[in-house]
Amino acid sequence: MPSLGRLHLITDTRPGCDPLAVLRAALPVARAELVVQVRVTDGTTDRQAYDLARRVRALCAPYGATCLVNDRLHVALAVHADGGHVGADDLPVAAARRVLGVDAVLGATAREPGAAGRAVAAGASYLGVGPCHRTTTKAGLPDPIGPAGIRAVAEAVAVPVIAIGGVTVATVPALRAAGAYGVAVVGALSTAADPGRATAELIAALTC
Ligand SMILES: Cc1ncc(COP(=O)(O)OP(=O)(O)O)c(N)n1
Ligand SMILES: Cc1ncsc1CCOP(=O)(O)O
Numbered sequence: 095m096p097s098l099g100r101l102h103l104i105t106d107t108r109p110g111c112d113p114l115a116v117l118r119a120a121l122p123v124a125r126a127e128l129v130v131q132v133r134v135t136d137g138t139t140d141r142q143a144y145d146l147a148r149r150v151r152a153l154c155a156p157y158g159a160t161c162l163v164n165d166r167l168h169v170a171l172a173v174h175a176d177g178g179h180v181g182a183d184d185l186p187v188a189a190a191r192r193v194l195g196v197d198a199v200l201g202a203t204a205r206e207p208g209a210a211g212r213a214v215a216a217g218a219s220y221l222g223v224g225p226c227h228r229t230t231t232k233a234g235l236p237d238p239i240g241p242a243g244i245r246a247v248a249e250a251v252a253v254p255v256i257a258i259g260g261v262t263v264a265t266v267p268a269l270r271a272a273g274a275y276g277v278a279v280v281g282a283l284s285t286a287a288d289p290g291r292a293t294a295e296l297i298a299a300l301t302c
């Protein structure tokens with residue numbers, strides 16, 4: 095299995111959130127097991143996304159944590175991020191691979207084995223699979239696929255499957271048992287009273 099981190103922290107840039115404070119709490123705990131995906135709300139300017147991504151990358155570097163940028167691959171290139179993540183409304187996976195280059199980490203969203211296989215054939219190095227469970231963090235999502243949906247994809251591909259959508263420390267064991275290599279979370283860390291402790295609990299559940 096490649097050395098991709100198992101805990102993917104997706105930045106929460108909604109009003110009232112402080113993604114850099116959450117990251118500062120998570121990094122010393124998760125270190126190189128952390129993958130930080132810079133994801134910004136739609137109204138965010140490229141300049142704001144660049145400024146956030148630059149700061150995230152600088153914070154990640156001393157810990158060996160991976161820095162990815164969601165959707166905006168020009169921002170990923172501009173800050174020398176480790177890679178990016180694309181979904182159905184973004185650049186196609188093959189085009190994203192051409193933009194980022196052969197060595198970059200490239201994630202793609204998939205929720206069923208057919209799409210998963212096509213994404214891997216086009217150059218995805220990991221898959222974000224979900225939503226596993228109900229979530230209010232992103233609107234307009236299809237019905238949750240649950241651990242069974244994760245298993246169907248994990249059995250069809252040879253790249254790491256990262257389960258996403260309503261993931262909490264309580265749901266990690268079933269997702270791992272279904273074949274998930276890791277998980278991606280927004281709310282489980284951004285709304286935690288103690289993000290450092292929440293990180294430790296997630297890492298323990300992912301690596302036991
Ligand atoms: C790890 C991971 N998995 C899935 C997604 C969702 O990507 P996408 O479908 O493109 O939706 P947006 O995040 O761009 O709104 C993700 N970001 N990360
Ligand atoms: C971006 C995205 N894509 C599918 S679910 C999701 C949001 C996940 O957020 P949370 O971990 O708070 O459910």
Ligand SMILES: [Mg+2]
Pocket residue numbers: 164165179180181182183184
């Ligand atoms: Mg996207």
